[in-house]
Amino acid sequence: YVIDYQDRATSILFADGAGAAVFEPSESGAGVLSVDLGSDGFKGRTMVIRAMGTQGAPSAVNEPAVDRLHFEGQAVFKIAVTGMAASASRALERAGLGADDVNLVVPHQANGRIIDAATRRLGIDPDRVFVNIATHGNTAAASIPMALTDAIDAGRVSPGDILVLPAFGGGVTWGSIVLRWGERTEPVGTCDAELPSTDSSVFDLLQSNLEYFAPLHVAEADGS
Template sequence: MTRALERASLDADDIDLVVPHQANLRIIQAATSRLGVPESKVMVNIAHHGNTSAASIPMALCDALDEGRISPNDTIAITAFGGGVTWGSVIFRWGERVSRCETSDAALPEPTGDVFDVLAPNREFYSSYHESN
């Protein structure tokens, strides 16, 4: 995130909220401590949801909105990291809206079988592909 701050001509004090990938609390605390970001500016929801992989940042952003931690025009930093020493950070300015547009009453259809029934078409497709190659 240091490089992203430099490229944006900002420093840690300019950030209103850091929303990191919610891998585990130890990593979040170590990363934000190295940047000099106070805990009050870091969104942490791992205790509520666990590590939800690629969904952790969008879920944390939604939780931050629901908790009133994002205000119009806030400067937000998101940072993600993963296996193989991969990482990335983005700094952006939040827009005006800080509430949900609407909710949906959509529901998933009731399951008609188990996971093997759901995956059967894929299994059949790929097994015939592998047999012909």
């Protein structure tokens, strides 16, 4: 819904996905070793949906142009590369590790050029970087858990491995996790869950939300 399919800068990049991770106590030394988070609100307009949040409501009250993702490609590229590389470097330093200690980087699957530039800046060779964007596209917040699952399924993760998970996103924001992998390396397997059947389009499914929220927004704007 938020993608303008006439805009080549965004429509060919993004995909749908979901992922999750389960953590449990461990005495083996495995787990999260360090975390780094950061943001720069001054660059937030480089990647934004203008009518989302407190700035507006869905298209029932706004022009479609402001309801869709606005994306300044070159600016986002620079922010993503520098943000992910610097964040991963800080996280490694906090963990007392260096680039040579890293077994595998599983980055946010933004696009191939961003991943290549960020990991080269970090000093990681391509053989130690997992990329699956050609299979799934950019699934935003789901991209790292999905890529980590695929890396395990492909036999790229071994017990005790040092993994780095760098990401960036809207806001703009960036973050990295350095972790030592535990014992589990067997493939997760395929999901047998099924979505409920429906004959409605995605726009039909969104319509009830639009009908509910848009009048509330109009009432607030009118002060009524």
